[in-house]
Amino acid sequence: MPTSSASTTDAAKSNGGGVQSLERAFDLLERMADAGGEVGLSELSASSGLPLPTIHRLMRTLVACGYVRQQANRRYALGPRLIRLGESAARLLGTWARPYLARLVEETGETANMALLDGDEIVYVAQVPSKHSMRMFTEVGRRVLPHSTGVGKALLANTPDDEVRALLSRTGMPAATDRTITTPEGFLAALQDVRRDGYAVDDNEQEMGVRCLAVSVPNSPTAAAISISGPAGRVTEAATDKIVPVLQQVAVELSEALASSGPVAQI
Structure with missing residues (x-):
C-alpha cells in the first residue's frame, strides 16, 4: 500500500536536513520574542516573508500545543507553556x-x-x-x-x-x-x-x-x-x-x- 503524502508539505526538509515546518515554527517564536512577545499575523508575515496561510497554520498548531495563545484582540502572544x-x-x-x-x-x-x-x-x-x-x-x-x-x-x-x-x-x-x-x-x-x-x-x-x-x-x-x-x-x-x-x-x-x-x- 503506498505511503500517504498528505503531510509532505509539513514535513518538507530544509537544505540543512531539518524539518522545514519545525524550523519555521521556531523562527516565528523567536520573532515574537524579539517583538516583545505579542504580534499580529501581518507583522509576522512582513518580518518572516512567509505567506499568511502558512503562518496561520503554524500558529494554530502552536496555540493547540500551548506555546502560543491568541489574545482577545486577535493578536498572538507567547504562551505559558514556554x-x-x-x-x-x-x-x-x-x-x-x-x-x-x-x-x-x-x-x-x-x-x-x-x-x-x-x-x-x-x-x-x-x-x-x-x-x-x-x-x-x-x-x-x-x-x-x-x-x-x-x-x-x-x-x-x-x-x-x-x-x-x-x-x-x-x-x-x-x-x-x-x-x-x-x-x-x-x-x-x-x-x-x-x-x-x-x-x-x-x-x-x-x-x-x-x-x-x-x-x-x-x-x-x-x-x-x-x-x-x-x-x-x-x-x-x-x-x-x-x-x-x-x-x-x-x-x-x-x-x-x-x-x-x-x-x-x-x-
Whole structure:
C-alpha cells in the first residue's frame, strides 16, 4: 500500500536536513520574542516573508500545543507553556557554564558569575565562588535591575539607545549606593565606554566596597554575560588589566561550546 503524502508539505526538509515546518515554527517564536512577545499575523508575515496561510497554520498548531495563545484582540502572544522550557534551559545553561566559571576563579581568584537578560531584569543563572575567605556571593536565581550591574551594562551595550531608554523608563533607576548611575544619559554614556573598552565595570554601584568586571558572551543563543566580582581592594585598576583578557577569552570559549551541536566541552 503506498505511503500517504498528505503531510509532505509539513514535513518538507530544509537544505540543512531539518524539518522545514519545525524550523519555521521556531523562527516565528523567536520573532515574537524579539517583538516583545505579542504580534499580529501581518507583522509576522512582513518580518518572516512567509505567506499568511502558512503562518496561520503554524500558529494554530502552536496555540493547540500551548506555546502560543491568541489574545482577545486577535493578536498572538507567547504562551505559558514556554516558561517551563525556559526555566529548564536556563538551569542547564548555568550547569554547562560552571566549568568555564571555575576556570575564571582559578585564573583570577575572584567569584565568577553568569547572568541573562530576562525581560527588563538581570537574572543570575550560575556562580562559582572565590576561594578567598573574603569573597562576594550572589544567589543563583537572584534578579536585579540592569543599570547598577556590570553584567547589565555588558548585556545592553549593543542595544539601541531608544530601547535602553524605554527599559529604564519601565524599571526606574533606583540608587543601590551613592555610586549608582541614576540617569539615562549617564547609563548611555557608560554603555559607550563598554563598546569602546570591550568590557563593563560595576564600581561600587551595586554594593559599596565591591567591584565587578563583565563581558557579554558573543553569539550566545540567548543574551548572556559572565563576570567576576570581588572586594575593591583586590579588583583594582591594575588587576583589571590582567582579568579582562581572561574574561574575554573564556567568553569566546563558552560561546563556541554553546554553539556546538554536541555536548559542551569540559575545560
